[in-house]
Amino acid sequence: MTDIARSTRVVRTRAELREALGGLPRPIGFVPTMGWLHVGHRSLMQRARAEDATTVVSIFVNPRQFGAPSDLEQYPRAEARDVEICAEEGVALVFAPAVEEVYPPGFDTTVSVGAVARPLEGAARPGHFEGVATVVAVLFNLVGAERAYFGRKDYQQLLVIRQMARDLAIATEVVGLPTVRAPDGLAVSSRNVHLSPAERVAAPVVHRALAGAVAAWQRGERSADALRRMMSDALAGEPLANPEYVSVADARTLRELEVVEAPALLSTAVRFGSTRLIDNEPLE
């Protein structure tokens, strides 16, 4: 282990976390993750490091936000490598708790967000955003950071968390950062590891479909249905891609649009084999 690595402290319990946080300079920038860290997470840590005196990362694969148990079990884990990445990015503290530490025996509280959590991922994954809002409320309260950083790839998640934190008066500012992409356009995601080589080659169609619709919008297309059709057609051209939804929605409410005025969001969920990818592009 290098000197850099040794400067990152890993704590596993609420008590250790509290004690460790007491000695760290403010403001604190917090990056909540489910581990299997990649360049997307690195970009969040880098922003935190630039804006805050201390960077704290949590690594917790949250069982409450998974539907099928198999999805939870298959979620990739590599804590030692994750901690090394945190050390490289100058993270002071990693909180890597066991499930019982986040959800003590008898845990029985749910935080749920309304309208903005219902469509798209909320409709496709019942209970998912309740799991997200609940765990993030717990983590925000445990860490007490000034700012927390999330990727815009999970755009709806960002809206749900922002709404939850604002509504519950949690004093952590929720910051959304741009999606990080591979050179071929594929949004970086922990789930990409499950793609077969052929699926990996096919997967950039997701971003191409979005980018095509963005280009059409830039050329003046304002019909949401036309943009949806464009995305569907692009995805249909790739035999390995099984689209779950394509959406053209209001960027604040996520309500589906007929005419694209104001800020909008193009988004889609696409399966490649058993791997489900999501991506989006704003129209601003």
Place this chain on the structure above:
Amino acid sequence: MTDIARSTRVVRTRAELREALGGLPRPIGFVPTMGWLHVGHRSLMQRARAEDATTVVSIFVNPRQFGAPSDLEQYPRAEARDVEICAEEGVALVFAPAVEEVYPPGFDTTVSVGAVARPLEGAARPGHFEGVATVVAVLFNLVGAERAYFGRKDYQQLLVIRQMARDLAIATEVVGLPTVRAPDGLAVSSRNVHLSPAERVAAPVVHRALAGAVAAWQRGERSADALRRMMSDALAGEPLANPEYVSVADARTLRELEVVEAPALLSTAVRFGSTRLIDNEPLE
């Protein structure tokens, strides 16, 4: 206004609250109320004053915890008198926000507690405890107190709030204090003001019914059904009393018991005309 009264500051917005809290000595003891303050609230403030450096009271009639709009409208209000009482009890800060300050436009988050919120008042008043858990989560996060004080008259509420705060890792300790009673045994409650003179004379039957069952338990009665029957019989003896439920439950889970072992709770909800009173007694 006396000097004492002038030493109590009233703030109405989140921003004013935050600013005022910054200058106050810790620890802070917090007494959340819906106003119409009485000796029960005074006992909470007195405990806060004894235990904490600063006492903060909130006065907020929370629309989310009322079922029928008429109940909300009829809830008694008297802010000037409430502030005077706070001043008499040495309260440093009163937070008396408008509804839009607690629930800003677009507010759309719900905090719900599971099993312990379901029976008794949870069953009788659908949505009530979601309203309670949500507003208390907001208030706890806004005030950031070391301790918060609640009366045991609302015993289930106390359990729900304790569970919520523990689960969401809110660093406010939830303290429950004994029910304050009139000399004739009636539990002090803001709702007592709605009793007609005849109903006020009849209302102590609630406590007598509980006390009779406590006495039977002390004499060795361990059948929950026998205790329930005793309470029902006592209430049936008072023509103005319309019981909604009588319960003999586990004091921690609020599950109905068959045999009273371990800590248990006797509780009941009784209507007198349009006024609904609740009360309880622990069996320890």
